[in-house]
Amino acid sequence: MNVVIVDYGAGNIKSIQFAFKRLGVDAVLSNKPEVIKAADKVIFPGVGEASSAMEMLKQSGLDELIPKLKQPVLGICLGMQLMCNYTEEGNTKGLGIFDVNVKRFSKVVKVPQMGWNTVKNLKSDLFKGINEAEFMYLVHSYYAENCSEAIATSDYELEYASALENDNFYGVQFHPEKSSVAGEQLLKNFLKL
């Protein structure tokens, strides 16, 4: 299995590589279009600020490449948010893979949301073997609105999309690489897609 983690300088990707290693898969880090195109599975991570992450994507031409990929692609955290139409963070236009906007939590709740929250309304094969209301680890200040492409939702201030799916594209707001056994199950499921 040839798994490539898109390495465009945004965030802690070592943890994702280690998580795959625990599953017996040596994932490759790369920002080279030919390497990413040839992968069986692509992981699109991201931690940090949206507009600067998008800038880094553009510099390596990955903003053009990613939406055209045909193999299963999994966006994680900011990666997922960048796959949406638009995010309020840094007033940033996204890749438009998911037809939804990303907004900031209001001051009604503590921001960032940090910790373990439940995922519910689970729909996709990505969640096979994962129980409704299972706990996942999240750290984020912005959220994708609940929409028809949501394959999981969570509650924090309001019900939002904590996972999205459109064709071969998947996105999760939580960190499967840090979400204990349930997160490992999700990564295993992704490898089987």
Place this chain on the structure above:
Amino acid sequence: MLTKRIIPCLDIKNGRTVKGVNFVDLRDAGDPVELAKQYAKLGADELVFLDISATLEGRKTMHDMVLKVAEQVNIPFTVGGGISSIEDVDDLLHCGADKVSINSSAVKRPELINELSNKFGSQCVVVAIDAKQIDDEWVVHLAGGTIPTALNLFTWAKEVEHRGAGEILFTSMNNDGTKAGFANEALAKLSEMVNIPIIASGGAGTVQHFVDTFNEGKADAALAASVFHFGEIEILDLKRELKTNNIEVRL
């Protein structure tokens, strides 16, 4: 619903856990990686590693440890102790740490908080504050509570939030080591004042103390060391008890 977090804290010196640890089924209780794996299995929500090495060599072993923990442990962890620059943080995040915690270096140069949160995002910047209640005022202290500063806990907390901290780890020096409960009054005030998560630290002795710090202290997470290391409180039992008290936890 977002759950309250239980966080064991491990003191590390030259790559080894310092305080005695009394775990029955560990091959090597001094090995932080073994211990971290065990805690993850037992239901800890997160881990904090505090490096108390005094030497450069000791710090280097910390990097190896962080790398091994990231390799083998499937829950998030924070690394603190002796972090004073962007380079320090860059190194630790590259080794796989999820968050870093800064303390004295932030007091000495508050701009560090802005620099770190701008570069790495506030989600990975934890500001640890040690404070002691002297007369009626909570005074921020450095060097494990030995050196008082001119800062007031609440003013400082507000400032670190504005500068981009993602979380505050508040240790009450009055309560630390007493096993008589957390500083819930100060915690509640803190939690209502700032809009970022607060980790309560110092004073854990019984399960009821945790119930109180979530209910009365309004803490988002609670950190403890010896009650967990010596098996006085089992994390799973603690979480079941919290659940019985209508406190949401991950079980």
